[in-house]
Amino acid sequence: MTMDVTFLGTGSAYPSPHRGASALVLRTEGECWLFDCGEGTQTQLMRSQLKAGRISKVFISHLHGDHLFGLPGLLCTVSLNSNPDPQQSLSRVDIYGPRGLRHFLRVTLGLTGSQLLFPYAVHELEPTGDQSPEEGQLSPEVTADRGPLHPQEQPGRTISLDVSSECYLLFDDQRFVVKAFRLFHRVPSFGFCVQEHHRPGRLKTELLKELGLKPGPVYGRLKAGKAVTLEDGRVVLPSEVLEDPIPGRKVCILGDCSSVLGEKPLMLCHGADILVHEATLANEHREKAQDHGHSTPGMAAAVARACCARRLVLHHFSQRYKPGGAQKEGDKDDVSELKRQAEEALQDSGVDVVLAEDFLTLSVPIRTNA
Amino acid sequence: MTMDVTFLGTGSAYPSPHRGASALVLRTEGECWLFDCGEGTQTQLMRSQLKAGRISKVFISHLHGDHLFGLPGLLCTVSLNSNPDPQQSLSRVDIYGPRGLRHFLRVTLGLTGSQLLFPYAVHELEPTGDQSPEEGQLSPEVTADRGPLHPQEQPGRTISLDVSSECYLLFDDQRFVVKAFRLFHRVPSFGFCVQEHHRPGRLKTELLKELGLKPGPVYGRLKAGKAVTLEDGRVVLPSEVLEDPIPGRKVCILGDCSSVLGEKPLMLCHGADILVHEATLANEHREKAQDHGHSTPGMAAAVARACCARRLVLHHFSQRYKPGGAQKEGDKDDVSELKRQAEEALQDSGVDVVLAEDFLTLSVPIRTNA
Ligand SMILES: [Zn+2]
Ligand SMILES: [Zn+2]
Ligand SMILES: [Zn+2]
Ligand SMILES: [Zn+2]
Numbered sequence: 187m188t189m190d191v192t193f194l195g196t197g198s199a200y201p202s203p204h205r206g207a208s209a210l211v212l213r214t215e216g217e218c219w220l221f222d223c224g225e226g227t228q229t230q231l232m233r234s235q236l237k238a239g240r241i242s243k244v245f246i247s248h249l250h251g252d253h254l255f256g257l258p259g260l261l262c263t264v265s266l267n268s269n270p271d272p273q274q275s276l277s278r279v280d281i282y283g284p285r286g287l288r289h290f291l292r293v294t295l296g297l298t299g300s301q302l303l304f305p306y307a308v309h310e311l312e313p314t315g316d317q318s319p320e321e322g323q324l325s326p327e328v329t330a331d332r333g334p335l336h337p338q339e340q341p342g343r344t345i346s347l348d349v350s351s352e353c354y355l356l357f358d359d360q361r362f363v364v365k366a367f368r369l370f371h372r373v374p375s376f377g378f379c380v381q382e383h384h385r386p387g388r389l390k391t392e393l394l395k396e397l398g399l400k401p402g403p404v405y406g407r408l409k410a411g412k413a414v415t416l417e418d419g420r421v422v423l424p425s426e427v428l429e430d431p432i433p434g435r436k437v438c439i440l441g442d443c444s445s446v447l448g449e450k451p452l453m454l455c456h457g458a459d460i461l462v463h464e465a466t467l468a469n470e471h472r473e474k475a476q477d478h479g480h481s482t483p484g485m486a487a488a489v490a491r492a493c494c495a496r497r498l499v500l501h502h503f504s505q506r507y508k509p510g511g512a513q514k515e516g517d518k519d520d521v522s523e524l525k526r527q528a529e530e531a532l533q534d535s536g537v538d539v540v541l542a543e544d545f546l547t548l549s550v551p552i553r554t555n556a
Numbered sequence: 557m558t559m560d561v562t563f564l565g566t567g568s569a570y571p572s573p574h575r576g577a578s579a580l581v582l583r584t585e586g587e588c589w590l591f592d593c594g595e596g597t598q599t600q601l602m603r604s605q606l607k608a609g610r611i612s613k614v615f616i617s618h619l620h621g622d623h624l625f626g627l628p629g630l631l632c633t634v635s636l637n638s639n640p641d642p643q644q645s646l647s648r649v650d651i652y653g654p655r656g657l658r659h660f661l662r663v664t665l666g667l668t669g670s671q672l673l674f675p676y677a678v679h680e681l682e683p684t685g686d687q688s689p690e691e692g693q694l695s696p697e698v699t700a701d702r703g704p705l706h707p708q709e710q711p712g713r714t715i716s717l718d719v720s721s722e723c724y725l726l727f728d729d730q731r732f733v734v735k736a737f738r739l740f741h742r743v744p745s746f747g748f749c750v751q752e753h754h755r756p757g758r759l760k761t762e763l764l765k766e767l768g769l770k771p772g773p774v775y776g777r778l779k780a781g782k783a784v785t786l787e788d789g790r791v792v793l794p795s796e797v798l799e800d801p802i803p804g805r806k807v808c809i810l811g812d813c814s815s816v817l818g819e820k821p822l823m824l825c826h827g828a829d830i831l832v833h834e835a836t837l838a839n840e841h842r843e844k845a846q847d848h849g850h851s852t853p854g855m856a857a858a859v860a861r862a863c864c865a866r867r868l869v870l871h872h873f874s875q876r877y878k879p880g881g882a883q884k885e886g887d888k889d890d891v892s893e894l895k896r897q898a899e900e901a902l903q904d905s906g907v908d909v910v911l912a913e914d915f916l917t918l919s920v921p922i923r924t925n926a
Contacts, residue, residue, distance in 0.1 A: 200633040201599050207629075225629040226596045229571050251632050251668045259577075259595040259625045263570040286667045293663040297656045297699070298621045299692060299743045322669060329667065333698065373669050 189214045189382075189435055189550040191460060193542040194230040196501040196509075198442075198466045198480075199252055201226040204512045206544050207252040208502060210462065211236055212380060212437055214361070219243045220260075221378065221439045221462075227256035228263045234545055238264045245366075246283030247441020248375035249290070249324075257281075258294040265302040276304035278340065282356055282366070284374050285310045286329035288342060295336050307342040311354050311366055313374030314347055317447060318479070322373040352448035353379075362434075367451035369443035371479035376441055379454050382434030386411060390427050397422060433553045435459050438493070442466075442502065444476045444485070452492045459550050461495035462542070464502035468519075469527045483524045487531035487539075498532070500524060501542035509543050559584045559752075559805055559920040561830060563912040564600040566871040566879075568812075568836045568850075569622055571596040574882045576914050577622040578872060580832065581606055582750060582807055584731075589613045590630075591748065591809045591832075597626035598633045604915055608634045615736075616653030617811020618745035619660070619694075627651075628664040635672040646674035648710065652726055652736070654744050655680045656699035658712060665706050677712040681724050681736055683744030684717055687817060688849070692743040722818035723749075732804075737821035739813035741849035746811055749824050752804030756781060760797050767792060803923045805829050808863070812836075812872065814846045814855070822862045829920050831865035832912070834872035838889075839897045853894045857901035857909075868902065870894060871912035879913050 190213050195206025207224020211231075218240040220227075231238045241264060247253055261279070268276055281287065288308040295302070315323065335341070345354045347368070354366040354376075362382055369375040386409055394405070399422070404414050414422045438455040439462040446452060455461060466480035475482050483500060490498035507521040508514075521541060528539045540548065560583050565576025577594020581601075588610040590597075601608045611634060617623055631649070638646055651657065658678040665672070685693065705711075715724045717738070724736040724746075732752055739745040756779055764775070769792070774784050784792045808825040809832040816822060825831060836850035845852050853870060860868035877891040878884075891911060898909045910918065 199636060200629065201596070203599060203603050225626065226571070226599055229573060229596055233573050249668050251629055251664075251670055254668060255625070255629045255664075256595065259570065259621050262621050266569060290663065290667045293660065294621075294625075297660045297694065298619050298624060299694075300621055324667065324669075328703065 187215070187552055189437075190547050191437065191462070191499075191550065192234060192236060192547040193501060193544060194227055194234060195224050196503060196542045196544055197252075197505050198464070198502045199505060201252075202505050204508050205503065205505060206230045207256065208247075209256065210439065210501070210542075211241075212439070213240075216240060217242050219245065219380075221245045222247055222253040222441070223255075223257040223260055224252045225255040228260045230544065231260075235547075239268055242277065242279060244279065244281040244283075245378050245439075246281070246287055247369075247377070247439075248371060248373050249284055249286055250373060250442065253441070254287075254290070258291065258298070258300065261291075261295070261302060261306065262300045265304060268303050278305045278307060281306060281308045281342075282378075283308070283311065284376065285312055285326075285344070286324050288331040289329055292331060292333065292336055292339065296333075302336075302338040305338045305340050306336075307340040309342040309356065310344050311376055312344060312346045314368060314447075317368050317370055317374035318372055322371070324373075351454075352450035353454055365454060367454060368447040369441055370445045370447055371442045373479075375443050375479075377443070377446065377451065377455075378439050379451075379458075380437045380439075382436070384431040384434050386424070387429030387431050390429060393427055397427075435550050435553060437550060438462065438495070440464065440489075442480060444479050444481055446489060452489070455493040455495065458493055458495040458497075459553075460497050460499055460548060461490050461493055462499045462501060463489055465500040465524050465528065466502055466504050468524055483528035484531045487528045487537070490528075490537050491532060491535050495537055497538040497540055497548075498528060499540045499542050499548065500528060557585070557922055559807075560917050561807065561832070561869075561920065562604060562606060562917040563871060563914060564597055564604060565594050566873055566912045566914055567622075567875050568834070568872045569875060571622075572875050574878050575873065575875060576600045577626065578617075579626065580809065580871070580912075581611075582809070583610075586610060587612050589615065589750075591615045592617055592623040592811070593627040593630055594622045595625040595629075598630045600914065601630075605917075609638055612647065612649060614649065614651040614653075615748050615809075616651070616657055617739075617747070617809075618741060618743050619654055619656055620743060620812065623811070624657075624660070628661065628668070628670065631661075631665070631672060631676065632670045635670075635674060638673050649674060649676045651676060651678045651712075652748075653678070653681065654746065655682055655696075655714070656694050658701040659699055662701060662703065662706055662709065666703075672706075672708040675708045675710050676706075677710040679712040679726065680714050681746055682714060682716045684738060684817075687738050687740055687744035688742055692741075694743075721824075722820035723824060735824060737824060738817035739811055740815045740817055741812045743849075745813050745849075747813070747816065747821065747825075748809050749821075749828075750807045750809075752806070754801040754804050756794070757799030757801050760799060763797055767797075805920050805923060807920060808832065808865070810834065810859075812850060814849050814851055816859060822859070825863040825865065828863055828865040828867075829923075830867050830869055830918060831860050831863055832869045832871060833859055835870040835894050835898065836872055836874050838894055853898035854901045857898045857907070860898075860907050861902060861905050865907055867908040867910055867918075868898060869910045869912050869918065870898060
């Protein structure tokens with residue numbers, strides 16, 4: 187049940203020796219989900235404690251190169267390092283991102299003759315016209331995924347906005363429900379909300395004893411949410427003998443943006459354990475940031491406050507902000523100032539602020555009812 | 557007139573923290589020509605002494621990802637770091653490579669909304685059917701550069717094999733003639749021969765004095781290769797009063813290959829100051845190397861011997877061969893063994909062997925007639 191987030195690249199626009207381009211990994215039970223994949227992500231992965239072969243899902247927030255150019259190479263390297271044992275078929279990698287991503291991968295993998303040992307599918311999110319200026323929108327002609335599928339490509343879904351909830355349902359499995367929502371940026375951009383399902387509360391063992399129930403299979407039935415009929419005909423409902431359910435954890439990762447579209451995504455992200463938000467430039471450059479579809483610490487803080495997030499993690503810093511260790515005397519841009527600005531905006535809100543750095547890992551502890 | 561070669565990535569298959577993916581720069585008079593551009597090349601460039609903004613030409617040997625995946629990001633970053641002064645129009649970047657490269661760039665730059673501040677043109681080399689197994693060949697349908705040009709794209713040439721010389725003429729300008737030739741690999745691959753033009757020899761000043769000619773514009777005319785008529789009607793030919801021309805330098809850079817196609821490319825490369833050849837695996841893995849379209853040090857040495865190269869530079873090492881500094885006790889693969897194997901094969905040939913490493917710079921001194 188461990189869950190953590192590792193930042194592989196926290197720089198904006200391009201990778202540099204100081205900061206990788208955008209990429210982070212959400213890890214649960216050894217499975218790795220990659221969010222964005224700028225150029226050099228595979229090398230950053232090799233430098234980290236994570237295993238590229240564990241990546242089962244990839245989420246691309248938007249199609250800017252600093253979030254995408256590492257993906258074809260990453261898939262090739264995962265394949266090269268996977269076990270080519272034909273007996274053991276490798277499981278599929280599911281890739282989620284804006285319309286156009288399927289064509290991007292088909293062309294880049296196809297023209298380079300990149301063979302993969304595992305199947306993949308690209309599930310495309312259909313943006314709406316208000317996610318970017320008009321010049322940032324791709325015509326259906328440009329994104330059409332014509333031509334034959336890659337030999338390992340399986341048909342992916344096309345996912346449209348659910349207008350009533352203002353979000354996209356990516357999947358809902360035994361452990362997680364994952365949704366996307368719309369952001370405003372120079373090109374259509376998305377945020378992702380990973381919500382762990384609630385788990386049943388603990389059994390009230392004292393009460394069970396009073397009811398005359400002894401530990402055994404019956405306890406399992408109740409814990410699994412099923413009613414039990416006693417020998418004397420009485421029916422015990424799970425709700426009577428279970429503590430409150432343990433709330434699932436919630437991690438929200440937003441792509442580049444100057445704003446979130448709609449009110450409901452803020453409710454979707456309500457109470458997030460971790461809200462990852464960009465802060466490309468400091469508050470004093472707010473106008474420039476907005477012109478480029480980016481945010482300042484103050485803008486990120488406003489989103490975190492609206493969501494009542496527990497922790498706001500800032501990343502996607504302009505390369506002018508060097509990490510602490512790489513700063514030199516005379517550098518006038520100080521990344522810690524970004525943290526200070528977010529903290530100032532979050533005074534008395536109870537939201538913690540964290541500055542991401544390449545290779546920083548944050549754990550997301552199990553919630554308690556206390 | 558300085559000329560040097562800097563290796564930015566000497567690893568094969570994928571970039572690693574120990575070795576970058578394939579890329580090297582040939583620099584002459586501050587102008588940089590980039591040969592191959594694996595993922596991470598832009599970061600390697602930042603780590604080097606070279607300036608990305610100086611790249612005026614790019615040569616892609618073949619379309620494998622480890623030679624290409626860094627190109628879209630590199631172009632974007634060069635653009636971001638260039639002077640956006642509209643008064644000062646930036647000069648065009650010419651890109652040479654196999655058919656399919658134009659489509660690759662148009663799709664990757666187009667889908668990512670990558671705007672460039674400089675124009676570019678892709679000049680495609682038309683491979684022949686014998687450069688790879690059939691499954692490595694791309695159908696014209698897949699490589700067709702349909703759709704609108706990138707806003708900064710200028711139409712490029714399509715260059716076919718000149719059958720009589722067994723090579724492709726890329727360009728021939730005041731200083732250099734650059735040709736490509738065919739290699740056999742898993743996908744069609746090319747080698748490049750950069751030949752500096754000969755420069756006129758020195759004036760025989762003693763002889764000129766004997767002829768009664770005094771220093772002045774007449775000397776310039778003779779040096780420029782023009783005949784001069786003296787007052788007494790005698791004609792002085794440049795060939796009479798000039799030393800032998802100073803031979804131009806020659807640098808040959810081969811892409812991935814298990815062999816060179818045809819005999820004439822070996823003559824084209826005759827006497828190369830530097831011959832850059834891959835050596836992916838050691839001699840004892842020759843069969844595996846050939847199966848994958850690669851070479852061993854012994855195979856590279858045979859090419860260097862056939863060309864009478866002055867220096868053979870090995871690169872594109874399997875990531876199993878760590879650079880000297882990164883080797884650990886117990887590592888059984890030793891890159892210096894690759895050098896030893898090439899030297900053994902080149903005994904008494906007069907060919908020097910150099911192992912490339914990331915960030916190694918080799919200068920190519922001016923030739924003398926001595
Ligand atoms: Zn970005
Ligand atoms: Zn962006
Ligand atoms: Zn290669
Ligand atoms: Zn190759």
